[in-house]
Amino acid sequence: SLFLCLVLNQDTTQSGRTLFCSSRRTDVVSVTPWLAPIVWEGTFDPVLVDNIYKPMNLTIATTVFAIGKYVRFLQDFLDTAEKHFMVGFNMRYYVFTDRPHDVPSVNLTRGRHLSVIQVPGSNRWQEISARRMEIIQTTIERQIRREADYIFCLDVDSKFHARWGPESLGRLVAVIHPGYYEQTRDRFPYERRPASTAYIPMDEGDYYYGGAMIGGFVEDVYTLTKVCQTRFEEDAGNSIEAAWQEESHLNRYLLYNKPSKVLSPEYLWQDFKAKTKEVKVIRFSGVIKNYADVRPN
Numbered sequence: 006s007l008f009l010c011l012v013l014n015q016d017t018t019q020s021g022r023t024l025f026c027s028s029r030r031t032d033v034v035s036v037t038p039w040l041a042p043i044v045w046e047g048t049f050d051p052v053l054v055d056n057i058y059k060p061m062n063l064t065i066a067t068t069v070f071a072i073g074k075y076v077r078f079l080q081d082f083l084d085t086a087e088k089h090f091m092v093g094f095n096m097r098y099y100v101f102t103d104r105p106h107d108v109p110s111v112n113l114t115r116g117r118h119l120s121v122i123q124v125p126g127s128n129r130w131q132e133i134s135a136r137r138m139e140i141i142q143t144t145i146e147r148q149i150r151r152e153a154d155y156i157f158c159l160d161v162d163s164k165f166h167a168r169w170g171p172e173s174l175g176r177l178v179a180v181i182h183p184g185y186y187e188q189t190r191d192r193f194p195y196e197r198r199p200a201s202t203a204y205i206p207m208d209e210g211d212y213y214y215g216g217a218m219i220g221g222f223v224e225d226v227y228t229l230t231k232v233c234q235t236r237f238e239e240d241a242g243n244s245i246e247a248a249w250q251e252e253s254h255l256n257r258y259l260l261y262n263k264p265s266k267v268l269s270p271e272y273l274w275q276d277f278k279a280k281t282k283e284v285k286v287i288r289f290s291g292v293i294k295n296y297a298d299v300r301p302n
């Protein structure tokens with residue numbers, strides 16, 4: 006493998022990087038047991054990845070919900086996305102809100118657009134969370150499938166801090182929840198009641214994925230939202246609500262429909278959490294919020 010490095014070195018001097026030697030991380034696992042990449046800083050060459058994806062002229066859709074007081078998070082979310090998120094790509098933001106007049110005006114760079122879609126408010130945050138899946142699904146049917154190649158569905162109470170680029174693109178993409186990447190699976194907060202359609206037995210499960218990000222090809226995310234919503238409603242019909250609502254259904258779905266790419270917790274950190282040594286860069290994180298202040302109840 007030293008030989009390989011030397012050979013490859015000669016080929017990649019343009020960017021001054023090496024493909025193998027410098028990109029190997031030995032302190033983290035960078036591939037899943039089903040051979041999907043787990044994206045950590047140092048496992049990819051950003052210049053190379055950009056050069057592969059930029060000529061494809063892709064359009065990326067980003068859905069974000071800002072219902073009720075959550076409109077206050079839009080400004081930072083959008084400003085920081087313009088600085089760090091899929092820079093140089095065609096971007097279509099879809100902002101779902103019950104307060105269209107409170108959506109801030111943001112300077113978008115060339116090739117980037119924002120549309121505001123009015124949706125009803127709600128007094129239960131659990132319901133807002135559940136309805137996200139349904140609204141994403143109907144908006145894909147109505148327009149996104151004609152307007153974009155890939156989609157990311159993100160939490161609005163978040164900010165970008167560093168590059169989040171096309172290394173994150175794949176057929177079906179999920180992110181490892183920052184609270185559980187060091188834990189064994191018996192500690193994952195999956196839904197454990199067999200009565201729920203989100204049920205995962207104690208001896209199953211790969212990772213605990215965060216519900217604040219789902220991504221992939223528009224059609225793959227469409228199927229995911231459709232299945233999760235159907236199961237959520239089936240549970241509701243049986244008067245059962247999964248432990249972490251849509252996140253529980255997402256985890257169940259991804260156990261049997263493996264993601265083709267997994268993002269490390271660099272792509273979903275939490276501001277209250279101290280950085281650990283594996284995390285060389287925080288790209289996106291959930292801001293600290295006072296629940297009593299922002300949620301309807």
Ligand code: UDP
Nearest residue numbers: 070071072073075130133160161162300301
């Ligand atoms: N959300 C919203 N209004 C609400 C509650 C939630 O718009 O009153 C949306 C918003 O996009 C938020 C997402 O639902 O980012 C998930 O809810 P939240 O961030 O409160 O969940 P947490 O990340 O704290 O688990």
Ligand code: MN
Nearest residue numbers: 160162217291
């Ligand atoms: Mn959140």
